[in-house]
Amino acid sequence: MNTTDIQIALCGSAGDGTIAAGDILRNAVAAMGYRVICFDVYPPEIRGFGKCISRVRITKEQTYALKRQSDLLVSLDDSHAIPHAGEVRTDGAIVYESKPVAHCPEGSHMSGHILPGQIPYGIPLRELAEKATGGARSRNLVVLGVIAGLLGFSPVPFQKIIEKKFAKQGAGVVSRNLAGFQSGYEAGQNTFKLDNVFCVPMESVPAAGKVVMLSGNAAVVQGCMDAELNTFFGYPITPATTIMERLATAMPKRGRRLLQTEDEISAIAATIGAGYTGSRAATATSGPGLALMAEMLGLATMAEIPCVVFVSQRGGPSTGMPTKTEQSDLNAALYGSPGDSQRIVIAPTNVEGCYRCAGKAFEMAEKYQTPVIVLLDLYLSNRYETVTLVASGPPFNLNANKPLRRLEAGEQYHRFAMTEDGVSPRAVPGDAGCMHVVTGLEHNTLGRPNDSDENHTAMSHKRHSKLQGALQHPDFTVTKRIGHSGRVKVGILAWGSTFGECLEAMFMAHAEGISCAAMKVVMLSPFPIDAVTQFMDDCDHVLVPEVNYEGQFAQLLQGLLARPVVRLSRVPGSPMPVELILGEIRRLAGAV
Amino acid sequence: MSLMEKPVFVDEKLQEVRESGRLEYRSRSLPTWCPGCGYFAIVEGLTHACNTMGIAADQSVVVSGIGCSSRFPFFVNLFGFHTLHGRVLPVATGIKTANDKLTVIGVGGDGDGFAIGGGHIAHAAKRNVDITYLLFDNGIYGLTKGQASPLSAIGLRTSTTPFENPERPLNPLMMLLSYGASWVGQSYAGQPDHLREMITQAIAHRGFSYLHILSPCVTFDKTSKTYTNLSMKVRRLPPKHDTSNLMEAMTQAQDLDNPAVGLYYQQFRPTLSDTFDQVVALSSGEGKGS
Numbered sequence: 001m002n003t004t005d006i007q008i009a010l011c012g013s014a015g016d017g018t019i020a021a022g023d024i025l026r027n028a029v030a031a032m033g034y035r036v037i038c039f040d041v042y043p044p045e046i047r048g049f050g051k052c053i054s055r056v057r058i059t060k061e062q063t064y065a066l067k068r069q070s071d072l073l074v075s076l077d078d079s080h081a082i083p084h085a086g087e088v089r090t091d092g093a094i095v096y097e098s099k100p101v102a103h104c105p106e107g108s109h110m111s112g113h114i115l116p117g118q119i120p121y122g123i124p125l126r127e128l129a130e131k132a133t134g135g136a137r138s139r140n141l142v143v144l145g146v147i148a149g150l151l152g153f154s155p156v157p158f159q160k161i162i163e164k165k166f167a168k169q170g171a172g173v174v175s176r177n178l179a180g181f182q183s184g185y186e187a188g189q190n191t192f193k194l195d196n197v198f199c200v201p202m203e204s205v206p207a208a209g210k211v212v213m214l215s216g217n218a219a220v221v222q223g224c225m226d227a228e229l230n231t232f233f234g235y236p237i238t239p240a241t242t243i244m245e246r247l248a249t250a251m252p253k254r255g256r257r258l259l260q261t262e263d264e265i266s267a268i269a270a271t272i273g274a275g276y277t278g279s280r281a282a283t284a285t286s287g288p289g290l291a292l293m294a295e296m297l298g299l300a301t302m303a304e305i306p307c308v309v310f311v312s313q314r315g316g317p318s319t320g321m322p323t324k325t326e327q328s329d330l331n332a333a334l335y336g337s338p339g340d341s342q343r344i345v346i347a348p349t350n351v352e353g354c355y356r357c358a359g360k361a362f363e364m365a366e367k368y369q370t371p372v373i374v375l376l377d378l379y380l381s382n383r384y385e386t387v388t389l390v391a392s393g394p395p396f397n398l399n400a401n402k403p404l405r406r407l408e409a410g411e412q413y414h415r416f417a418m419t420e421d422g423v424s425p426r427a428v429p430g431d432a433g434c435m436h437v438v439t440g441l442e443h444n445t446l447g448r449p450n451d452s453d454e455n456h457t458a459m460s461h462k463r464h465s466k467l468q469g470a471l472q473h474p475d476f477t478v479t480k481r482i483g484h485s486g487r488v489k490v491g492i493l494a495w496g497s498t499f500g501e502c503l504e505a506m507f508m509a510h511a512e513g514i515s516c517a518a519m520k521v522v523m524l525s526p527f528p529i530d531a532v533t534q535f536m537d538d539c540d541h542v543l544v545p546e547v548n549y550e551g552q553f554a555q556l557l558q559g560l561l562a563r564p565v566v567r568l569s570r571v572p573g574s575p576m577p578v579e580l581i582l583g584e585i586r587r588l589a590g591a592v
Numbered sequence: 593m594s595l596m597e598k599p600v601f602v603d604e605k606l607q608e609v610r611e612s613g614r615l616e617y618r619s620r621s622l623p624t625w626c627p628g629c630g631y632f633a634i635v636e637g638l639t640h641a642c643n644t645m646g647i648a649a650d651q652s653v654v655v656s657g658i659g660c661s662s663r664f665p666f667f668v669n670l671f672g673f674h675t676l677h678g679r680v681l682p683v684a685t686g687i688k689t690a691n692d693k694l695t696v697i698g699v700g701g702d703g704d705g706f707a708i709g710g711g712h713i714a715h716a717a718k719r720n721v722d723i724t725y726l727l728f729d730n731g732i733y734g735l736t737k738g739q740a741s742p743l744s745a746i747g748l749r750t751s752t753t754p755f756e757n758p759e760r761p762l763n764p765l766m767m768l769l770s771y772g773a774s775w776v777g778q779s780y781a782g783q784p785d786h787l788r789e790m791i792t793q794a795i796a797h798r799g800f801s802y803l804h805i806l807s808p809c810v811t812f813d814k815t816s817k818t819y820t821n822l823s824m825k826v827r828r829l830p831p832k833h834d835t836s837n838l839m840e841a842m843t844q845a846q847d848l849d850n851p852a853v854g855l856y857y858q859q860f861r862p863t864l865s866d867t868f869d870q871v872v873a874l875s876s877g878e879g880k881g882s
Contacts, residue, residue, distance in 0.1 A: 231686070231689050231690050233686060233689075249875070252868075252871045252872045252874070252875035252876075253872075253875045253876060255872050257689050257690075257868045259685070259689060259864075261682065261685075261715070262682075262711060262712065262714075262715040263711065265679065265682065266681075266682035266712060266715070267682075269675070269676075269679045269682035269683045269685075269686060270682045270685050270686030270689065271686060272675075272683060272686065273655070273673070273682070273683035273684060273685065273686025273687040273689075273690070274686040274690035275686075275690075276673055276683075276686075276687060277687050277690040277691040277694070278690075278691075279690035279691065281686070281690065295676055296676060296679070299675060303673075429650070429651065429652070429653050429671040429687070429691065429694050430650060430691065430693070430694065431650065432650050433650060434650065434671075435649055435650055435669055435670055435671050435672075436671065436672070437665045437666050437671075437672030437673070437674055438672070438673055438674070439665075439672075439673075439674035440658075440674065440675065440676055441674065448621060449666070
């Protein structure tokens with residue numbers, strides 16, 4: 001069996017078209033039937049000379065994370081790419097500019113940094129671009145051609161995507177870009193090839209379900225649309241903005257409404273206002289926006305109003321690192337509101353999970369009449385994966401409201417009536433005779449202000465106990481154990497985007513004969529104590545890798561379960577390195 | 593103008609109110625305001641307007657913020673949403689966006705609207721959200737027992753300005769007019785008939801209507817916005833006032849010493865719902881601008 005597994009890193013300066021080239025590359029290979037996982041790193045500025053890297057991992061079967069080592073590094077700007085020369089594996093290759101436009105001071109050209117065992121491909125990228133298109137701007141297309149030619153990919157999928165991508169800019173731009181691609185393709189085809197590991201053509205396109213390539217944020221949007229999101233309110237903030245941008249195109253086409261509000265407070269306020277009327281409503285933000293929404297989320301808890309908030313985390317605190325990933329808003333998501341204000345918090349671990357969590361979030365918000373936070377992070381929001389869509393249509397319940405009984409003549413409607421499961425049948429404006437007031441004040445079953453001790457105790461219990469039902473939510477994977485069954489030396493407990501890296505590390509450890517298993521925890525509040533305890537019982541050591549400084553998930557585990565765990569907390573601004581997790585697994589298993 | 597033009601007998605008045613149907617719009621909860629508070633006249637005005645206009649109670653929502661005035665939803669028999677301090681307008685915008693069949697009335701005090709919630713007014717006015725915003729201006733924070741508000745008069749002594757308030761008050765009507773509110777009016781709780789009429793007109797307007805209601809706080813302001821002072825100072829807009837002339841409206845709004853009551857300015861333009869419909873049409877390639 002051939003195991004195609006190629007990782008390509010494109011590196012350039014902001015404005016070089018690095019990310020655009022990466023986008024064409026991943027779309028083209030996905031169209032050929034390969035599975036991809038991709039992640040771009042870019043600076044917070046639009047131009048200026050920040051570093052951009054687009055990494056694409058191309059495989060036959062879906063993988064869970066990027067590899068630390070790339071097989072091919074392509075430099076569009078040596079000053080940024082040189083520090084990454086070391087990430088190319090032995091027998092891997094580096095493509096770089098062979099005819100720089102000016103004299104290079106010593107040490108500033110890639111050729112001086114290629115390590116023994118790496119294969120240098122010096123190609124006159126600028127010259128090729130100028131010859132083919134009359135300008136140097138299409139260097140990124142030339143590079144794309146070089147990659148395709150070098151790896152033996154068919155040029156057709158690339159050409160199709162280039163045509164589509166630039167169609168709006170006119171025929172001239174399309175033909176120039178195609179010419180740039182073609183000249184690079186020829187150069188790539190005609191150059192020497194020492195290592196045939198690159199050239200593993202895909203025999204046939206696998207046909208199980210419809211395979212699409214989506215970013216995490218695009219999957220969130222797809223989930224929202226399939227769950228019939230009705231109204232959306234948002235305020236731009238990296239890395240959540242693309243959720244609103246995509247919805248702004250998709251929603252009006254289905255007759256739905258989206259409003260860009262004046263700030264995050266208004267965004268959540270309007271979301272709650274819309275939720276109050278029975279509309280499926282959502283907003284999306286990042287950590288700073290979540291902080292502004294804290295007070296309003298408490299209102300939704302108190303007034304028992306469904307609403308969904310997508311939070312894509314970035315480096316913090318404060319403005320922090322807007323274009324770098326981190327998992328440091330867990331505490332804010334769990335606890336960031338006045339009073340005892342538990343809500344549902346779920347965190348998908350991959351792009352497919354973004355789709356499922358987005359759709360299920362509406363179901364849970366409606367069913368339990370509560371805010372639901374879907375916790376993403378920049379790494380998950382912006383990474384692309386190929387996802388297989390089920391053919392049987394959207395798997396979401398489009399009305400999860402508890403049925404409302406008709407009132408008897410003269411009967412007064414009790415909005416917050418006590419029930420066995422804590423969920424009261426909800427009337428919304430327009431329901432005949434059901435006039436009532438909802439409030440952020442503590443209230444009795446009618447919704448009237450009431451601050452007696454008995455009432456506050458009973459209502460606090462109602463608001464918390466109703467959420468427990470979410471742990472048994474049908475069709476929703478609250479936790480999932482993967483890896484060796486039974487007793488294991490090392491158990492990995494992880495949440496969010498880091499779980500992919502944990503799986504990669506676990507499989508590498510399996511290959512080394514280490515007994516280990518991993519559990520992903522999707523639901524973070526209410527917490528699946530039983531399932532996690534059971535898993536921990538099976539493990540000699542429990543390792544908790546997460547991308548934050550404080551070990552927020554480890555703290556949560558220790559607070560709830562009072563058991564020792566081994567923390568692996570790092571804040572590199574990038575995904576947790578697989579090797580680091582593997583190193584910890586080896587150490588704990590006593591293999592080193 | 594005196595508050596009571598003729599002696600009123602309680603039984604007679606009750607009979608009249610019962611027969612009018614206004615009680616349908618009153619809730620079973622009694623207002624928690626101090627006796628003599630101007631807000632009683634506003635509840636009376638709103639229930640009267642609802643009754644006159646035949647508004648369906650179960651198709652209407654009163655949205656409020658936090659403060660004395662914001663307890664309002666509990667005292668009327670409509671759907672009510674008592675939200676957070678300063679957030680009347682974004683919540684009301686969300687409600688109207690999700691269901692534009694509802695009659696949505698926002699209520700709040702001067703601190704709620706112009707201090708903590710000041711940033712939202714411009715945007716609700718700009719978008720022309722089809723809601724009515726009743727701003728209860730007593731120039732003081734009543735529920736927290738008498739601190740200065742952004743509309744407190746210069747020189748007013750309050751618990752947070754014990755020597756005197758050194759700041760000039762905002763001019764809310766000027767702000768609303770320049771924000772582009774499509775209906776801007778002012779009334780006074782000491783003139784209940786005028787107030788009823790203005791609330792009715794404000795609700796009837798299609799677009800964002802802003803009604804500024806001068807209303808004394810009898811407990812915490814004994815010197816500034818009192819019935820005595822306001823009844824002396826308040827005047828009517830001139831009979832020939834042109835409500836389509838923005839500059840004329842602004843000229844009238846300059847006068848804070850002798851505030852004029854009446855409709856300052858009215859404009860008819862697409863509401864937020866209309867713009868949503870336009871976006872839907874554009875997205876399917878039907879409409880090409882308007």
